[in-house]
Amino acid sequence: MEAYSEKVMEHFRNPRNVGEIENPDGIGKVGNPVCGDIMELYIKVKDNVITDAKFKTFGCGAAIATSSMVTELVKGKTVDEAMKVSNRAVAEALGGLPPIKMHCSVLAEEALKKALDDYQRRTVKKLSGKAA
């Protein structure tokens, strides 16, 4: 099997932002136990800027490293900027992934998009709640 890059191993060894956020502003849950990878991504947003991101992941080395990297990449970004973070960007930031593991980066992107969607949905709900 193709070995992981140094950067992947570094994030696997010391994953950043592991855990959950209490009262998050957005949650993205993707994957299922059958396929072998499950990611949960939590974000905290203030003034349209992502102030915190945390994750919980069941999966292989690449799944854990991409989860860790995506949380690092989006912290400090505006919601719009974060929307543009692609799976390629995550993989590149990790110094590349073995081809067979690219789907892990896709999962990370999907988790992020879901968390951002969730945030926007909640925001709309809050706003419409206020309006009513």
Add this chain to the structure above:
Amino acid sequence: MKRIYLDYAATTPVDVRVVKAMLPHFTEIYGNPSSLHAFGQEAKHVVEESRHTVASFIGAKPEEIIFTSGGTESNNFTIGGIAHARSDKGNHIITSRIEHHAILEPCHFLEKEGFQVTYLPVDKYGLVDPGDVRKAINAKTILISIMHANNEIGTIQPIAEIGSIARENGVYFHTDAVQTFGHLPVDVDELNLDLLSASGHKLYGPKGVGIIYARKGIRMSPFMQGGGQEKGRRASTHNVPGIVGLGKAVDLAKEEMGQEIEHLTVLRDRLIQGILNAIEYSSLNGHPTKRLPNNVNVSIAYVEGESMLLNLDMEGIACSTGSACSSASLEPSHVLTAIGLPHELAHGSLRFSLGRPTTSDDINYVLSVLPGIVGKLRAMSPLYKKEVKYGSVQ
């Protein structure tokens, strides 16, 4: 850092005594065994000596041993060679769902050629029911191939019983003995075998050499055609150093196997019990006693196998996993799914395979490191707390 190899089922180091026996056959006795001159005849002599050693080790005759390039070739050769030589008699093959890919893939290939293959199920321990074999036999059955012991979960099959059913029905019976040859007693008559595959590098011999035992009188289509070696069944210049190495490895196994079985069984059971005691929601895969003396295969719920494997590797421990994430297909192990494991437990499997050099300290080290790794990964796992909270474990 301490380095502990517990992946002997993948391959073994070559015993230094084997290397020593092989060395002169690279530089001094380098003739081609097919040559008539003295250089050739010297080489032929050592090849035949090795054939003799291997044959007597399994209760066979020397002319019943074919040298190959390894376990995969032996299995491919047998399945294809028998199917094609006997296609006038029938087109049906019986095997199991938990065979090595070196059996399953040639079977899939034959299906495309119009052969019919029955893949027998196994029970939760990975055992084939001999009654199922009997039921699966029909007038067109030409070969039954059931592995001696499974490479992933270590389950040892009732080979003698299946062999006698095959014999009653006049069907050839083959076993893939790659995991047992040199590790458990194998006698082709006691096991009612017609054909057997084995490999050199699983018993402290070199890679690139293996054998087929084919009972006298069995016709097989040739695997390689050329210079007529191995009675025309397997052409190619003999791998003389490899064949000598295999012979030496068999000599050593003959002497050391009994002691090794005792030694490894104790360590195996200590590792199994140690893991099951120390780690909540862990379970043994395979049969508790009908099991290779060196095989430990466990599923650890809520964590994924490759993550555990990488963490163990960072602590110097080498093992393997049946997780999809470490296979090229992204499918979990076909063996673990065949014994009925749900996908999530197949993903969380680890195989430790012990070997001659494994010590009690090695086992202690694994037991001191693994619970911490599992704890760290479970803390990161979104499955862990939920399952435990809702009490729907296992």
